Amino acid sequence: MTAGPRGEVPDLEVGDPYAPELGSFPESDVSEADLENVTKTGTTIVGVTTPEGVVMGSDMRASLGGRIVSNKDVQKVEEIQQNAALSMSGSVGGAQSYIRSLRAEASLYEARRGENMSIHALATMASNLLRGGPFFRVVPLLAGMDEKGAHVYSLDPTGSSLADDYSAQGSGMPYALGVLEQEYTDDLTMDEAVTVAARAIDSATERDTASGNGIHITKISREAVDIVGHKDVSDLL
Numbered sequence: 001m002t003a004g005p006r007g008e009v010p011d012l013e014v015g016d017p018y019a020p021e022l023g024s025f026p027e028s029d030v031s032e033a034d035l036e037n038v039t040k041t042g043t044t045i046v047g048v049t050t051p052e053g054v055v056m057g058s059d060m061r062a063s064l065g066g067r068i069v070s071n072k073d074v075q076k077v078e079e080i081q082q083n084a085a086l087s088m089s090g091s092v093g094g095a096q097s098y099i100r101s102l103r104a105e106a107s108l109y110e111a112r113r114g115e116n117m118s119i120h121a122l123a124t125m126a127s128n129l130l131r132g133g134p135f136f137r138v139v140p141l142l143a144g145m146d147e148k149g150a151h152v153y154s155l156d157p158t159g160s161s162l163a164d165d166y167s168a169q170g171s172g173m174p175y176a177l178g179v180l181e182q183e184y185t186d187d188l189t190m191d192e193a194v195t196v197a198a199r200a201i202d203s204a205t206e207r208d209t210a211s212g213n214g215i216h217i218t219k220i221s222r223e224a225v226d227i228v229g230h231k232d233v234s235d236l237l
Helices: 033-037 092-113 119-132 173-183 190-207
Strands: 044-049 054-059 062-064 068-071 077-081 084-090 138-146 149-155 161-164 166-170 215-220 225-230
Touching: 044 084, 044 138, 044 149, 044 173, 044 190, 054 084, 054 138, 054 149, 054 190, 077 092, 077 138, 077 225, 084 092, 084 119, 084 166, 084 215, 084 225, 092 119, 092 138, 119 138, 119 149, 119 161, 138 166, 138 215, 149 166, 161 166, 166 173, 173 190, 190 215
Parallel strands: none
Antiparallel strands: 044 054, 044 166, 054 215, 062 068, 077 084, 084 138, 138 149, 149 161, 215 225
């Protein structure tokens, strides 16, 4: 290698100019002591598949440390794309950031391809974001309907993605699953699935102090996501 006019050897290790430039995710500085003051959804969320689509149910309560009710009218489910929705349990801030990121990725895919992402691909994207992103203590359910049928995926912060005919997450999960195990059948109509989901949420709110204050029912088809809140749960039972 030839030295420069001042005897300096140029540094030619510039790498591949065509390789993608990768950034880094910020690290959370939240300590274990801080967790006592994190606003959490507490939460009971469920998803039930039917031949016609998917029904999701979620309670409306947010709490501080699972002890103090901080909000009585929280919508814990959001549309991600035309035929898919995400329901959240865990920390509120992490959930809000996560939904924005996943929705942006789904919109970018649709803009590039001219079609919605398949639900399986969306679940893979969702699990990858959880594993690699800075989303603090988020445990979601992803549900949707595509040409292959109705889908419910349980996700967790480690990046796992588990498909099932029905599922539940959150602090009220054990109580909700007991109802789903007893009442789910693979030939439910959408109206019947609404009743099953409502009973599962209602059962959890009887014993789980972090869940309550009403139910959001979400109906998902290949064409639309419809979210309706119900303060009087008896209307659904």
